[in-house]
Amino acid sequence: MAAAPEVIIPYHEVRDDLWRPLGPASNRYWIALSIAFAVAAWGILCWGYQIYAGIGVAGIRRPVFWGFYLVNFVFWIGISHAGTLISAILRLTDAGWRKPVTRVAEAITVFALMIGGMFPLIHLGRVWVFYWLIPYPNSRLLWPNFRSPLIWDLTAIVTYLSGSVIYLYLPLIPDLAQLAEETSGWRKRLYSALSLGWTGSDREWHSLEFAMKLMAGLILAVAVSVHTVVAWDFSMSVAPTWHSTIFGPYFVTGAIFSGIAALILVMTVVRRALHLEKYLLSKHFNNLSKLLLLLSVAWLYFTAAENLTIWYGNDPKEMQVFGVRTRGGYAPFFWFMVFCNFVVPFVLLGIRRLRSITTATIASACVLVGMWLERFLIIIPTLATPRLAAAWGHYAPTWVEISITCATFSAMVMMYLIFSKLFPMISIWEFEPHPPEPEEE
Amino acid sequence: MSVYLSGDFASVEPATRAIRDLKSRGYGLGDLVVFSDEPIIFPPGVLRRPSHMSLTAVLGAITMFLLASGFVYFAQHNYPLITGGMPIFSFWASGIISYEFTMFGAIVSTFGCFLWESGLVRKREEAPVPHIQPERIHLRVRCRPEQTDEANHLMLRAGASGVTRL
Amino acid sequence: MDTAKTFHRWGMAIDLDRCTGCQACVVACHAENNLPVSDPQSAAIGRTVHWIRVDRYYEGVFPEIREKHMPVLCQQCDDAPCEPVCPVYATYQNPEGLNVQVYNRCVGTRYCANNCPYQVRFFNFFAPEWPEPLALQLNPDVAIRMGGVMEKCTFCIQRVKRSKNDAKEEGRPLADGEIQPACAQSCPAEAMVFGDLNDPESKVSRLAGSGRSSRLLEELGTKPKVFYLQRGK
Numbered sequence: 001m002a003a004a005p006e007v008i009i010p011y012h013e014v015r016d017d018l019w020r021p022l023g024p025a026s027n028r029y030w031i032a033l034s035i036a037f038a039v040a041a042w043g044i045l046c047w048g049y050q051i052y053a054g055i056g057v058a059g060i061r062r063p064v065f066w067g068f069y070l071v072n073f074v075f076w077i078g079i080s081h082a083g084t085l086i087s088a089i090l091r092l093t094d095a096g097w098r099k100p101v102t103r104v105a106e107a108i109t110v111f112a113l114m115i116g117g118m119f120p121l122i123h124l125g126r127v128w129v130f131y132w133l134i135p136y137p138n139s140r141l142l143w144p145n146f147r148s149p150l151i152w153d154l155t156a157i158v159t160y161l162s163g164s165v166i167y168l169y170l171p172l173i174p175d176l177a178q179l180a181e182e183t184s185g186w187r188k189r190l191y192s193a194l195s196l197g198w199t200g201s202d203r204e205w206h207s208l209e210f211a212m213k214l215m216a217g218l219i220l221a222v223a224v225s226v227h228t229v230v231a232w233d234f235s236m237s238v239a240p241t242w243h244s245t246i247f248g249p250y251f252v253t254g255a256i257f258s259g260i261a262a263l264i265l266v267m268t269v270v271r272r273a274l275h276l277e278k279y280l281l282s283k284h285f286n287n288l289s290k291l292l293l294l295l296s297v298a299w300l301y302f303t304a305a306e307n308l309t310i311w312y313g314n315d316p317k318e319m320q321v322f323g324v325r326t327r328g329g330y331a332p333f334f335w336f337m338v339f340c341n342f343v344v345p346f347v348l349l350g351i352r353r354l355r356s357i358t359t360a361t362i363a364s365a366c367v368l369v370g371m372w373l374e375r376f377l378i379i380i381p382t383l384a385t386p387r388l389a390a391a392w393g394h395y396a397p398t399w400v401e402i403s404i405t406c407a408t409f410s411a412m413v414m415m416y417l418i419f420s421k422l423f424p425m426i427s428i429w430e431f432e433p434h435p436p437e438p439e440e441e
Numbered sequence: 442m443s444v445y446l447s448g449d450f451a452s453v454e455p456a457t458r459a460i461r462d463l464k465s466r467g468y469g470l471g472d473l474v475v476f477s478d479e480p481i482i483f484p485p486g487v488l489r490r491p492s493h494m495s496l497t498a499v500l501g502a503i504t505m506f507l508l509a510s511g512f513v514y515f516a517q518h519n520y521p522l523i524t525g526g527m528p529i530f531s532f533w534a535s536g537i538i539s540y541e542f543t544m545f546g547a548i549v550s551t552f553g554c555f556l557w558e559s560g561l562v563r564k565r566e567e568a569p570v571p572h573i574q575p576e577r578i579h580l581r582v583r584c585r586p587e588q589t590d591e592a593n594h595l596m597l598r599a600g601a602s603g604v605t606r607l
Numbered sequence: 608m609d610t611a612k613t614f615h616r617w618g619m620a621i622d623l624d625r626c627t628g629c630q631a632c633v634v635a636c637h638a639e640n641n642l643p644v645s646d647p648q649s650a651a652i653g654r655t656v657h658w659i660r661v662d663r664y665y666e667g668v669f670p671e672i673r674e675k676h677m678p679v680l681c682q683q684c685d686d687a688p689c690e691p692v693c694p695v696y697a698t699y700q701n702p703e704g705l706n707v708q709v710y711n712r713c714v715g716t717r718y719c720a721n722n723c724p725y726q727v728r729f730f731n732f733f734a735p736e737w738p739e740p741l742a743l744q745l746n747p748d749v750a751i752r753m754g755g756v757m758e759k760c761t762f763c764i765q766r767v768k769r770s771k772n773d774a775k776e777e778g779r780p781l782a783d784g785e786i787q788p789a790c791a792q793s794c795p796a797e798a799m800v801f802g803d804l805n806d807p808e809s810k811v812s813r814l815a816g817s818g819r820s821s822r823l824l825e826e827l828g829t830k831p832k833v834f835y836l837q838r839g840k
Contacts, residue, residue: 011575054754055715056732061653063726065717125715125730125755132695132714135516142696142712143516147527147534150694150716155541163548170555178478196561199570202475203490204559209480210494211555215548218498222544229537237722238688238827383721387824388679390662391726393653429479522699524690526830534691 009278014431018424019179021274022187025421036414043407046400047122055125059397064383068401069123070233071375072408075258076116077157077230078251078371082259083109083164084223085291088216097287099430100279103423104270105263106168111415112262113161115408120153122404149233156222156229163219170212173198174205174429190422227255239382240317241310250302254371257295257341261367264288266416268361270425279426282357289349289360292367296345303338303374317387325381329394333373340370443583445607447476447571448596450578455600457487459580462595468582476571476579497554498547505546510539569607581607615781616704617762618804618832619791620814621678625798628676630661632790632799636680639763639789641749643735656729658760659790675837678799680790681706681727681760682823682831689719689728697757703767704804704832708759715755724824725831728759762801763788783809804832 009017025033050057060067086105090098121127133144133154144151176195180188198204231251234242244250264285271280310322326334344366348359380395450456460473460483470490475481513535521529532539556562571579580601584592593604636642636659645655659680666673683706690698690706697713700706720728734754737745745751748765752758763786770786783802791799802811814820815834822831 015575054733056649056654056754059652060717060732062720062729063653065720065730120716123716125717125732125757126713126753127715129714132712135512141520143519144694145522145524145691145696146513146517146538147524147531147691148694148718149692150718152537152541154694155538159541159545159548162545166548166552170552174478196556197565198561200476200478200573201560201570202477202481202488204561205477205480206490207492207494207555207559210492211551214494214498214551218544218547218551222541222548225537225540225544229541232537233718236692237718238724239721386726387724388662388726390660390679396652522696524693524696524699525688526686526700527691 014279015428017276017278018426018428018431019182021420022179022183022422022424029417029421033414033417036410036417039410040407040414043404043411046403046407050122050400051127055123057398057400059395059401061393061395063386063391063393064380064395066123066379066383067395068397068405069119070379071372072405073116073119073123074230074251074375074379075372076112076119076408077227078255078258078375079262080109080112080116080160080164080259081223081227081252081255082112082263083107083167084219085256085259086263087167088220088223091212091216092220095287097284100276100426101263101267101284101288102171102430103168103427104267104425105259106164107416107419107425108259108262108266109164110161110168111412111419113157113164114415115411117157117161118408120150149229149236152229153233156226160219160222160226163215163222167212167215167219169194170208170215171427171430172423173208174200175424175427178428179424224252227252234378234382240315240385240387241321241382242378244306244309246302246306246309250306253295253298253302254374257292257299258368258371260288260292260295261364261371264292264360264364265368268357268364270420271357274420274425276426279431285357285360286355289355289363292360292363293345293349296342296349296367300338300342303341320389321382321385324385325377330377330381334377337370337373337377340366341374344370442586444586444589445569446582446584446589446592446596446604447607448580448582448599448601448604449574450580450599450601453481453483453578456481456578456580457483459596459599459601460487462599463582463592466591466595468584468592472583474568474581476573476581477577478573478575481578492558494551494554494558498551501550501553502543502547506539506543508546509542510535513538571605571607614702614805615803616805616832617683617767617786618704618802618811618815618834619680619762619788620800620811620820620834620836622796622798622800622814623675623677623835623837624819625796626661626676626678626794627796628661628663628674629795631793631795632659632678633657633661635789635793636760638744639746639749640761641735641745641751643731643752644737644741649732654730654732656731656758658727658729658758677823677835678790679725679727679823680833681762682725682829682833683762685830685832686828688722688724688827688829692718692722694718705762705764705767706759707764708757708761710750710752710756710758713756715757717757719757724827724829728757731756731758763790 058067083106086098087102121130124130133151135143173195176191177198180191180195183191228248231247235244235247237243267280271277310318324330345363348363349355384393384395448459463473475488514530517530527534571581573579580596582592596604640658642656642658649655659678662677662679664675664677666675683704685704687700687706690700694716695712695714697709698706698719717730720730731752731754735752766788767786770781774781783806786801788801791801800811800814802809804812804815806812814836817836819836819838820834822834
């Protein structure tokens with residue numbers, strides 16, 4: 001794709017385009033929101049049924065004590081790395097093309113974290129005492145066990161969620177102040193309250209920019225640690241093939257990989273639904289596609305390194321898992337995962353003539369499927385093939401788990417729909433429709 | 442009894458000239474505030490306001506590190522239970538907790554410092570704010586009534602499109 | 608000697624050369640510890656609870672096939688991998704070396720079960736049920752677990768406590784072999800021996816130190832306290 005010349009869009013047109021989605025909702029919007037809400041509500045009902053009837057209505061069993069819920073947990077926490085990459089890394093490297101994309105990405109991060117953070121609750125056997133994981137003074141003088149990776153999870157996710165919400169909120173403040181001036185009624189009250197009386201003074205701008213620069217670095221450090229800690233849920237175990245030192249970097253790379261894929265997918269939908277074709281350009285999809293390709297190769301590298309060391313090491317218990325995963329019952333999933341995660345992106349995005357917005361979207365959807373399968377293939381074959389062969393088993397999900405999985409995707413759509421109706425998806429002040437100032441060249 | 446003037450500039454260069462001229466005439470940084478709808482990058486030294494955000498972030502991080510490590514140490518010893526032969530307290534085991542809380546401390550102190558330094562949560566002075574037009578730079582000058590003409594003249598000479606009294 | 612102040616270290620020796628695979632230990636454990644009764648659907652997907660199970664290993668090539676029976680129960684590891692991963696301290700090592708499971712603290716994350724290399728931990732996916740008249744034979748000394756809680760072999764801690772109490776009331780030390788978990792008590796081949804590893808004269812200590820003694824998955828460093836005796840290992 002040759003670089004298209006920069007089209008200068010007049011400022012009032014930019015504002016109209018970016019603020020039009022905040023106007024009255026169309027019928028299509030209400031239908032989409034209703035469907036998303038219905039499926040998400042069905043998921044909540046399933047969860048309620050599970051709490052009432054017992055967690056046995058899910059497909060987990062001995063020895064596969066962790067099933068779909070943990071797969072979804074790792075998957076959604078992985079998706080949440082979309083915002084981190086775009087906002088933080090590209091901000092730190094001063095890549096200007098990222099600007100229209102940042103809020104879409106940061107919103108994905110916050111919602112994915114909220115969804116992912118639900119799964120440690122959903123998979124609990126006695127969820128009504130979940131608060132025992134939180135350190136609070138009690139009459140029994142008991143504290144949670146800080147040596148447990150699950151407590152590390154809790155701490156990391158809470159930190160990341162607070163950081164992400166702040167990071168999403170900071171660049172939103174100037175936009176909200178502008179919106180507060182232009183709207184009326186409940187919207188005006190909402191935006192005025194949220195914009196904290198922002199006036200646009202240089203002191204405010206300077207503080208904001210400095211805070212965002214600091215936050216970018218901090219959020220990056222936290223994000224790397226969050227998915228490392230989630231990976232260490234498995235690494236700290238003695239289960240065969242789980243006790244691997246590579247899991248930390250492997251999972252972080254996979255997370256950024258699936259995050260970019262989710263971002264491309266969401267960008268395509270947002271671009272079409274909100275008519276932002278003039279702002280989310282081919283250039284953005286091109287750059288993100290190249291990043292996706294790079295991460296695909298990185299993912300392949302880590303997967304190959306992991307599997308080669310297992311195969312070459314030839315530890316009998318680990319080879320049992322390896323055999324089941326690559327040659328046995330789980331082999332179709334494994335090779336389909338490699339196809340989705342590497343072959344499809346490499347062909348569709350590596351061949352320059354094939355790279356387009358459509359193919360990027362297809363590749364991203366495949367990558368999301370592939371990455372979900374990767375989480376599945378890390379968790380279930382190992383648990384199904386423990387060291388003592390007498391305890392081997394299988395796993396099959398039930399309708400409860402499948403419903404809740406679908407409901408999470410639906411919940412993401414629903415939250416995104418609501419977000420896009422309340423807040424502009426591209427921040428006006430960061431977006432430069434006019435020529436850049438001479439100093440920045 | 443102060444007078445507030447607002448000069449309207451099209452770009453950074455005339456605004457910079459105006460600020461430099463006003464500063465050389467004795468106006469302090471407290472009298473000069475620039476309003477815009479996007480961050481304006483001035484040449485270094487023109488409008489530099491002191492900021493303690495880095496220091497605050499580091500202090501917040503260190504504080505939370507000490508608090509978190511101390512709390513974990515206390516909690517594990519308060520009701521010591523042996524698990525898996527591990528020591529009751531070890532930085533190997535609780536290092537992650539300390540790290541996350543350190544980051545949390547840095548994040549919260551950065552955000553808090555932003556809210557404070559930007560003036561968003563402080564009691565506001567009742568100074569009038571010019572209506573911000575898109576892609577324009579507004580320079581609000583606080584001066585004594587007898588300096589009004591001088592400030593007016595300086596801004597127009599620097600290249601302001603217009604000066605209004607707020 | 609004040610038995611209350613002397614710390615014991617409970618261990619077990621299982622003689623695989625004596626074990627016939629009759630599974631009387633399994634049945635006795637069910638009866639003693641109020642284990643839930645499974646149903647065909649649960650059994651089909653592997654949710655049956657057997658705190659002690661008898662694994663069968665076939666060794667050799669036809670026609671010289673030998674069948675080895677190995678009762679596997681909670682090994683009460685000294686460096687148990689299941690303990691540090693529980694976020695709420697529902698499992699920890701008590702001063703007598705037992706890996707205790709605290710039913711009313713368990714939140715049901717099931718991390719411990721994933722981490723046990725012997726797969727001796729069992730989860731109550733539903734509230735346990737006993738079809739009539741089995742509910743009438745529940746042991747009042749043992750707690751009934753609720754749904755969502757992890758359970759496993761406790762070395763019949765209720766019997767350990769009762770014997771210790773009896774000995775303390777009678778003002779005498781515990782005799783070797785006085786405490787018998789249900790499995791050891793019911794074994795017709797007397798293949799299972801339970802006792803105090805801290806007492807060098809006890810039968811279990813002497814068996815554990817014998818040349819036939821080894822431990823399961825010893826290379827993992829879990830330091831289990833169940834010793835398997837077999838010739839030619």
